[in-house]
Every structure is written in C-alpha cells, then in structure tokens.
Amino acid sequence: MNWDQIKQEAITHLQNLIRINTTNPPGNEIAAVRYLSEVLKKEAIPHQIFEPAPGRASLVARLKGNGSKRPLLLTSHLDVVPAEEKEWERPPFSGDLADGFVWGRGALDMKQMTAMELMVFLAAKREGLSLKRDLILAAVADEEAGCKWGSRWLVANKPELIDAEYALNEVGGFSLPIDDHVFYPIGVAEKGFCWFKVTARGEPGHGSLPHDQQAVVKIAGAASTLGTRPLSYHLHPVVKKFISFLASHQKFPRSLILRLLNRPLLAGFVLKKLFPDKKQARSFHAMLHNTAAPTMIEGGRKVNVIPSSAFLQVDGRIIPGQTVESFLDEIKKVLGDGSGHCPFEFEMMEQANPSETDFDNGFYRLLTQSLIKHDPQAIPVPYLIPGFTDAANYSRLGIKCYGFTPLKLPPNLRFSDLFHGHNERVPVEAFLFGLKVMEDVVREACA
Numbered sequence: 001m002n003w004d005q006i007k008q009e010a011i012t013h014l015q016n017l018i019r020i021n022t023t024n025p026p027g028n029e030i031a032a033v034r035y036l037s038e039v040l041k042k043e044a045i046p047h048q049i050f051e052p053a054p055g056r057a058s059l060v061a062r063l064k065g066n067g068s069k070r071p072l073l074l075t076s077h078l079d080v081v082p083a084e085e086k087e088w089e090r091p092p093f094s095g096d097l098a099d100g101f102v103w104g105r106g107a108l109d110m111k112q113m114t115a116m117e118l119m120v121f122l123a124a125k126r127e128g129l130s131l132k133r134d135l136i137l138a139a140v141a142d143e144e145a146g147c148k149w150g151s152r153w154l155v156a157n158k159p160e161l162i163d164a165e166y167a168l169n170e171v172g173g174f175s176l177p178i179d180d181h182v183f184y185p186i187g188v189a190e191k192g193f194c195w196f197k198v199t200a201r202g203e204p205g206h207g208s209l210p211h212d213q214q215a216v217v218k219i220a221g222a223a224s225t226l227g228t229r230p231l232s233y234h235l236h237p238v239v240k241k242f243i244s245f246l247a248s249h250q251k252f253p254r255s256l257i258l259r260l261l262n263r264p265l266l267a268g269f270v271l272k273k274l275f276p277d278k279k280q281a282r283s284f285h286a287m288l289h290n291t292a293a294p295t296m297i298e299g300g301r302k303v304n305v306i307p308s309s310a311f312l313q314v315d316g317r318i319i320p321g322q323t324v325e326s327f328l329d330e331i332k333k334v335l336g337d338g339s340g341h342c343p344f345e346f347e348m349m350e351q352a353n354p355s356e357t358d359f360d361n362g363f364y365r366l367l368t369q370s371l372i373k374h375d376p377q378a379i380p381v382p383y384l385i386p387g388f389t390d391a392a393n394y395s396r397l398g399i400k401c402y403g404f405t406p407l408k409l410p411p412n413l414r415f416s417d418l419f420h421g422h423n424e425r426v427p428v429e430a431f432l433f434g435l436k437v438m439e440d441v442v443r444e445a446c447a
C-alpha cells in the first residue's frame with residue numbers, strides 16, 4: 001500500500017468534506033453524501049443512499065467478508081453545528097491547510113472521522129484484504145439535532161444494513177494530557193438525554209395587582225431550583241475506573257483529591273472547593289450526576305398583563321443505570337412541594353436512554369493496544385461520554401459502540417475547547433496518527 005498517497009488522499013477528502021456546508025439546521029447532508037458516493041463509485045464499491053426528508057441523507061456501504069465473524073461498523077455523522085464566522089480566524093468552511101492544521105467546522109466533530117473511515121475502507125478494498133467480517137461504512141445525517149433523520153431512522157427502518165458486532169464512533173480515542181501523562185479516553189458509555197418542557201399555571205390578572213399565584217414567578221423559581229441544586233450523585237463503574245486510573249498516575253495530593261470524588265458525600269465539596277480548574281470540575285460533575293440545564297424560558301406577552309401560564313425548556317442528561325422515567329421522577333421531586341406533589345405540568349420533547357458497552361473484551365483491548373503501538377506513552381482509559389451520540393441508537397440493536405476517533409493532539413490543544421468551539425481545526429499530524437491507528441484496528445479486527 002502506498003502510504004504517502006493514502007495520507008494525501010485522506011487530507012484532501014477531509015478538506016473537501018469541510019467545504020461542504022452541512023450546518024444543522026438545515027443539515028443538507030445530501031451534498032456530502034453525493035461527494036462520498038462519487039468517491040465510492042470510482043472504486044466500484046456498491047452503496048445505498050437514504051433521504052427520509054428532503055436534503056437529510058445518509059449513506060451506507062459494505063465490503064463483504066467471509067462471514068466467520070459479525071460485521072464491524074465504521075460510522076460518522078455528516079452534519080455540523082453552526083459557526084459564528086466573525087469569531088473565526090479563517091472562514092469556517094474554508095478547509096484551509098495552514099500552520100499544520102486543517103481548519104474548519106467539522107475538523108474535530110466529526111468530518112476527520114468520516115475521512116479516516118472512508119480512507120481505511122478504500123484501502124481495504126484496493127488491497128483486496130480478505131475479510132473475516134463485513135466492513136460497513138455509514139455516514140449519517142442529523143446527529144447534532146437528536147439523530148431523527150440519521151442513525152435513528154436507519155435503526156428503525158434499515159437495521160439489517162448497519163447491524164454489527166462492534167462500531168467505531170465519535171468522542172474518545174484522542175489524547176488528554178494531564179501533568180506528565182497522556183491519557184486516551186475511550187468512550188464505552190454515554191449519558192442519556194431527556195429534553196422536556198415544564199409549564200406553570202397561575203392566576204391571570206392586571207400588572208398593577210400582583211399576587212402570589214403568578215405563572216412567571218413560579219417558572220422562574222423552577223429554573224432557579226434546577227440551575228442551582230445538583231441532582232443525584234451516581235458513581236458509574238466506568239467513571240470509578242476512569243477516576244482511579246487518573247488518580248494512580250497523579251502525585252499526592254491530587255491523587256487523593258481525585259479519589260475523594262468516589263465518595264458521594266464529599267464529591268460536591270471537592271468539586272467546588274478543591275478543583276482549581278473549573279472546566280475540569282464541570283466535566284467531572286457531569287460524569288457523576290444527572291444534570292438538568294434550564295435553557296429556554298417563555299411567558300407573558302404584555303408588560304402590564306400577568307399571564308396565566310409560563311414555560312421552561314430543560315436539557316436533562318442521565319447517568320447510565322437510570323432511565324428517562326426515573327430521571328423525571330427525580331425532577332418532579334426536586335420541583336415538588338415536599339409532600340410528593342409537583343405543581344408543574346411536564347411534556348416530553350425528545351429522549352434517549354443512556355447506553356453502555358462492555359469493555360472487557362478482545363476488541364476493546366485491540367483499541368488500547370493500537371493506541372499504545374503508535375504512541376508508547378498512551379494510557380488508554382474507559383470513559384463515560386457526558387453527551388450523546390449516534391451510539392444511543394446503534395446500541396439498541398445490540399451493537400457494541402466505542403467512542404474512538406484517535407487523535408494525538410499537542411499538549412496545548414484541548415479537544416474539549418475546540419469541539420463545537422470557534423477556530424475548530426485538526427493538526428495534520430494528529431489526523432495522520434488517527435488514520436494509522438484506525439487502519440491498524442480495522443486490519444486486526446477484520447483481516
């Protein structure tokens with residue numbers, strides 16, 4: 001295999017994919033799907049395109065194996081979040097190659113993975129790799145808005161096309177330097193979500209005659225309660241392992257501070273008072289608690305009229321082991337009056353239960369070994385993703401999904417700062433590292 005050519009092609013595909021604006025909404029993933037389709041056609045690789053709503057397209061391709069093992073799914077989403085162009089040093093859809101980076105929205109979330117997976121897929125085909133398992137390539141729509149037209153649609157309508165034993169997906173596999181150590185979190189679990197609307201009812205009236213049954217005041221109280229009172233603490237086994245891994249590579253007293261996070265009664269205090277890095281504290285808080293962020297509030301239409309209703313929209317996130325139902329019960333208790341009664345009405349908008357994958361298996365070990373092979377300093381650690389990804393849907397088919405988009409980032413570049421941030425970009429070296437790791441994993445798992 002001509003590795004130099006593969007590298008160059010991969011970079012070009014990444015640049016071209018970034019230049020196709022798939023901001024969601026509206027998504028328009030069909031443009032990126034057409035691009036992939038052209039590439040696959042040139043290599044005579046059969047594939048299918050699905051467009052369940054205008055412009056909202058996903059593509060699935062397959063290389064057949066001999067069937068002795070169940071398939072491996074290489075998946076990515078093609079949509080990206082909006083970018084505020086004036087905040088960027090380079091236009092967000094330039095795909096520029098400059099200063100050793102490929103720039104643009106999607107460089108880390110997650111067109112770099114689309115390009116890597118595509119290239120590994122093409123290389124397997126060109127080389128005529130004899131596969132023990134089918135290799136499936138899926139590039140899907142709409143992840144950033146809840147997956148309705150992408151992975152969720154595929155799982156509901158074409159499960160046979162994507163069903164696999166394992167899947168490689170986003171959020172994980174990137175380097176996370178802490179002090180002198182380079183950790184590589186691998187996503188093996190993710191929080192569920194529950195987007196819901198709370199309605200407060202009250203007595204209408206004239207603004208000149210306020211009273212104690214005002215809907216706006218009630219809903220403001222609910223927002224304030226959710227915004228200031230932490231929800232329940234849940235120490236998931238993956239988080240416990242993650243924390244003890246980090247702690248075992250830290251010096252005293254940091255090692256002790258980390259270990260105290262495993263204590264339900266101390267974790268809150270430790271995060272608030274002993275964590276110097278507020279961003280880190282926020283991440284750990286999210287890994288240890290259900291959360292509910294009030295994000296939209298609405299009520300009243302005129303300054304001198306007391307309205308009879310007011311509304312709040314809340315983004316709830318759920319630790320694996322809980323369900324959407326148990327989470328809502330918790331919310332009702334927090335917003336209740338203490339006697340078991342909750343004075344608000346609830347309406348579900350979107351939801352997905354949490355998901356988790358076992359990581360005591362040969363495939364997970366292969367992921368860790370491949371990272372270590374290409375970065376001998378790597379310390380892979382299992383990781384709970386505080387957000388949700390397409391894995392929430394795939395895992396309903398029993399697919400074991402891993403957050404694994406390998407990137408060896410320079411120490412001054414934090415994945416979490418650029419993910420959905422301004423000036424999203426990927427170092428070319430980090431990307432090529434990922435390509436090598438992916439190629440290794442696919443070869444070992446399939447050939």
Ligand SMILES: [Zn+2]
Binds near residue numbers: 077109110143170
């Ligand atoms: Zn993403």
